[in-house]
Every structure is written in C-alpha cells, then in structure tokens.
Amino acid sequence: MDNKNIIITALGVGLTGGIIYYLSKFLKSEPLGFSRDQVLKMIKEYKRASLRVFVQTAEIVKRIKDQNGGKDTLKEGITIKDVVKDNIMNDLIQEREYIAKRYNISLEQFDNYYSIQYGGDKEIQEVCNQIQKTFENSLLGIPPSLEVSQQVKEKFSEDKVIEMQKKILKAQSKQFNNVFKDIKQETQQDHVDIESDLFKQKIRDLDIHQLKTDLLKKEGFEFEPESPCETFEKLSFQYKKTSKDYEIKLSQVINIYNKIKSDMLYSKVDDTYIDMIFN
Known part of the structure; x- marks a missing residue:
C-alpha cells in the first residue's frame, strides 16, 4: 500500500x-x-x-x-x-x-x-x-502529548484561559449574530433555517479560526512551533483534565454561548445583550 x-x-x-x-x-x-x-x-x-x-x-x-x-x-x-x-x-x-x-x-x-x-x-x-x-x-495506549511549556503555564493561568475562552466565544457570538441578522433581513422572516444553503454558505464564509487566532495573538498567546490555537487548546485540555474548578467554569461559559445561539434563532439579539450575558 x-x-x-x-x-x-x-x-x-x-x-x-x-x-x-x-x-x-x-x-x-x-x-x-x-x-x-x-x-x-x-x-x-x-x-x-x-x-x-x-x-x-x-x-x-x-x-x-x-x-x-x-x-x-x-x-x-x-x-x-x-x-x-x-x-x-x-x-x-x-x-x-x-x-x-x-x-x-x-x-x-x-x-x-x-x-x-x-x-x-x-x-x-x-x-x-x-x-x-x-x-x-x-491504539497502543499512548496518548498524544498535551504538554505545553512552563512559560505558557506561568503566563496563562486557569482564570486567564477562562477569560480568553469568554472573549473568543463572545466574538464568535457576535459574528454568528451578524449572520442571523443578515439572513432575517434578506428573507424577511423572523426565523432562520440553519439547514438552509444560505445559512451554511454564510457560516462557511466566516473565518472563525482566523478570528480565534487573531484574538489569541492579541493576548500574547503565540508560541512556536505550534499555532496559537493548537497550543491554547492543549493548555485548556490540560487544565480541564487536572482541575475540576476549571472544568466547571468552562462548562458554564459554553452553556452561555449555546444559550445565545439558541436565542438567535427566534429572538432579536444585539451586541449589548451578548456583552451583558457574558459578564
């Protein structure tokens, strides 16, 4: 082969x-x-x-x-x-x-x-x-390396990573909300069909990965040789595995994010609401 x-x-x-x-x-x-x-x-x-x-x-x-x-x-x-x-x-x-x-x-x-x-x-x-x-x-029982340098851990504590998670998901929420508003305006309907080709195309046009990368770089999260996103996810995964407190806080942030996305389907959501619910 x-x-x-x-x-x-x-x-x-x-x-x-x-x-x-x-x-x-x-x-x-x-x-x-x-x-x-x-x-x-x-x-x-x-x-x-x-x-x-x-x-x-x-x-x-x-x-x-x-x-x-x-x-x-x-x-x-x-x-x-x-x-x-x-x-x-x-x-x-x-x-x-x-x-x-x-x-x-x-x-x-x-x-x-x-x-x-x-x-x-x-x-x-x-x-x-x-x-x-x-x-x-x-398959041999050998996990992927989740190690990050001590420099990264010292600079980005559990609380700092949670705050960064909030910033990332808040920014994503605002981008998604713009998509919902655009579609509602184009279709003249209050409900958005998330299975529609129009919705899928607009979501595809969003560069969420680049948004996340830019935010991480802005926070100083750029360590070679891995990309900011990969290093950040490894650190988050490590904290989640070793800290119950971090796992709970992360779950709360994700629940907020999911609630906002759910609200977008039927309700009018603006940036002020997104800022308020994430604070």
Whole structure:
C-alpha cells in the first residue's frame, strides 16, 4: 500500500479511500472547490478535533490493558486494538463529518480534497502523517502529548484561559449574530433555517479560526512551533483534565454561548445583550 493509501486508512476512510485513489488515476477528478490553503485549514481543524478522541482512546486502551495484566491480547486471540478500533473510527468519521458540514461539503469530498487532489502537497500530508501517528499510538495506549511549556503555564493561568475562552466565544457570538441578522433581513422572516444553503454558505464564509487566532495573538498567546490555537487548546485540555474548578467554569461559559445561539434563532439579539450575558 502506498503512502497516500496509508494516510487515508489512518484517517478513517479505509477501503473506500483506496478505491477512490486508484480510480482517480483513470477518471477525471471533480473540479477543485477549495484552495490549497483552505484544505490545509480544514485538515488542521480535524487534527485539533481528533485530539480529544485520541486522548480518550489511549486512556481506554491503557485501562483495559491494566485490567488484563498488562497484556495486549484478550480471550480467543482478540486484541485490545480490535476491541476499540471500530469505536475510534466512528468517532473520527463524526469529527470529519462535522467539519465537512460546516464547509457545506460531503464527507467524501472532504476526504477527497486532502487525500487525492492535494495528496502531493507536502504540508498537508505532513499534518496527515501526524494524525496517522497519533492514531496508531492511541491504539497502543499512548496518548498524544498535551504538554505545553512552563512559560505558557506561568503566563496563562486557569482564570486567564477562562477569560480568553469568554472573549473568543463572545466574538464568535457576535459574528454568528451578524449572520442571523443578515439572513432575517434578506428573507424577511423572523426565523432562520440553519439547514438552509444560505445559512451554511454564510457560516462557511466566516473565518472563525482566523478570528480565534487573531484574538489569541492579541493576548500574547503565540508560541512556536505550534499555532496559537493548537497550543491554547492543549493548555485548556490540560487544565480541564487536572482541575475540576476549571472544568466547571468552562462548562458554564459554553452553556452561555449555546444559550445565545439558541436565542438567535427566534429572538432579536444585539451586541449589548451578548456583552451583558457574558459578564
């Protein structure tokens, strides 16, 4: 199996991806709908989203292995990897489906972009290889590294990260609210159909990742070699895992964010309301 098919399999596409790859040698690929930079952004989003899945998988594998006396093989020759692999594959598919839906494309199109149409792009394939390696390690009970430097921890305490989470979600809320207001004005209706093509297109046009990156940089959250978003999410994940207080506060912030989005569906929401409810 060549490198492209290995990457596709590791990302959860499996046999279907392999068939698509070989057919693409003989059949004309569908026209490109996304630029190389857009696909790179999508695959990086997937890398960040899959972090949670890989951490949980590694924990489950390690727990089963400990209960099994440190052995990888269970009864009748079944391995721990065999037991958990289907679940992790399903979780990864769900993560990719979520990203694909946000960009208003199918899962197959998403997989096609990074594995075939940009299969020769060095940077995109490097991210794919990183995902593959983390995937393989998680099935062995080895979690992805969540370590951040002491410099980052000293500069950004739990409370500081919670405040940054608030700023990010508040800014996102205002961007989403602008979309809702635009659609209500265009359709002359008080309700927004979030399944409509119009809504999906406007959400797709929002660059939430760039918004988050800019806010983090403004707060001084820029540490090489990782992107600000990746480092921030690792730090948040670490605090969530080690601090119940942080987990509770983060849950409260997310609940506020979800309430605002729910209010947008039927009620008129303005920036003043968003500022008030986040304070």
